[in-house]
Structure formats: C-alpha cells, structure tokens
Amino acid sequence: EVQLLESGGGLVQPGGSLRLSCAASGFTFSSYAMSWVRQAPGKGLEWVSTISGSDGNTYSADSVKGRFTISRDNSKNTLYLQMNSLRAEDTAVYYCARGPNIAAAGNFDSWGQGTLVTVSS
Amino acid sequence: SYELTQPPSVSVSPGQTARITCSGDTLPKQYAYWYQQKPGQAPVVVIKKDSERPSGIPERFSGSSSGTTVTLTISGVQAEDEADYYCQSADSSGTYWVFGGGTKLTVL
Numbered sequence: 001e002v003q004l005l006e007s008g009g010g011l012v013q014p015g016g017s018l019r020l021s022c023a024a025s026g027f028t029f030s031s032y033a034m035s036w037v038r039q040a041p042g043k044g045l046e047w048v049s050t051i052s053g054s055d056g057n058t059y060s061a062d063s064v065k066g067r068f069t070i071s072r073d074n075s076k077n078t079l080y081l082q083m084n085s086l087r088a089e090d091t092a093v094y095y096c097a098r099g100p101n102i103a104a105a106g107n108f109d110s111w112g113q114g115t116l117v118t119v120s121s
Numbered sequence: 122s123y124e125l126t127q128p129p130s131v132s133v134s135p136g137q138t139a140r141i142t143c144s145g146d147t148l149p150k151q152y153a154y155w156y157q158q159k160p161g162q163a164p165v166v167v168i169k170k171d172s173e174r175p176s177g178i179p180e181r182f183s184g185s186s187s188g189t190t191v192t193l194t195i196s197g198v199q200a201e202d203e204a205d206y207y208c209q210s211a212d213s214s215g216t217y218w219v220f221g222g223g224t225k226l227t228v229l
Contacts, residue, residue, distance in 0.1 A: 111164055
C-alpha cells in the first residue's frame, strides 16, 4: 500500500523559511516522479513543484519559482520542499503526491493527508 | 500561464445525471484527469486519461472529451457523491501542471 506522510508544517512569519518533508513507503520511490500540491483555506488545488524520479529534473509553478526548492533523497525515500521568502499567500495545506508520469503527462495518483503551513505575523 | 476553466457549482437531485465541464486550450493534445475531494480529505482520482476509470471507482463515473472541453459525468448521482471535483492537465510542454478551479457538486 502506498503511504505518503508529510511533516514540517507550522506557523512562520512573512519572509521566513520552512522545510517540508514527505516520507514515502509501499513502492519503489526512486522510480516515480514526486510532487507538491497546495490548497489555500477554502480554495482550490494548485500544483507547486515536481521532481523526476532518478535524474532529478525539477519543475515549479511560476508563483513559487525562485523561492521554493523541491528535492529528494532516494536513499531515505523522502521528498522535501524548502520554502524561502514566505508570503501570506503561501498559507495552505501542502500535499505530497506521487507522480505525474512526466513522459506520459500523467496524473497524481496517490496523496498524503497534507501538512498546514500558515504564514502570519 | 495556462488555465483550466470549470463551473463553480453544479446541483442535481439524487438519481439524476451530473455533468461537470472543464475547458482549456491544450486539452485536445494533453490528457485530462478528474479528482474528487471531500471535506478534510485528500483528493482521489476518479477519471484518468480523459475517460479511463481507475479500479475501485463506481461505474456511474465516466469521462469524455470533445475539442477543448472535457466532461465528467456522474450517472445516477448518490448523496455520497457530494464533493468538490477538480480537472487537471498539463500545458503544451507537458511539464507545467494545472488544476481547474474546482466545481462543488451539491446533491439536493
């Protein structure tokens, strides 16, 4: 069974930094692209960043480019999101998701339960 | 940036058919996916690659595509189908993923 467990969320001041982690189990982690998707309170889903399985290519939404960095440690089956220069509009539940299959323009097929990031003074 | 457009809300009575549309310029070239999200829960994919139903998803869920619009159809809607539904696809490069704004399905 695929399991994704996010951690690292919390309250941070505007301009601050936070690192999210996602521990994966139940599948061959290095074989899959992994992503972060966020959802602001009462709002819709927004794709944030994706990292490919083995070659480490990364892709990010314009809204976070230059501020957020996605990375992974395949030896620890863990996905990360380093968030810098945080803004109030970054307040959201951040989901770790498996996928998409980049070559096949696939979907996010498994999701964690999310971790809440609140940016406020 | 690329956008997918969905109606904010759809309402149907139990047993009726609900249709939720999603429009985007690259939908003729990129697959669309549909997710169901209930309050306090993570999204679950209900339709893959425009019209494929994943295992475990009831047969009343179906998807179709025509030009720049894809449609999620729920036949014989049940109370448990009340949820937010999101379409998702990619831009022409295939490396910039987008969700529609979401449609709240209300079962009257």
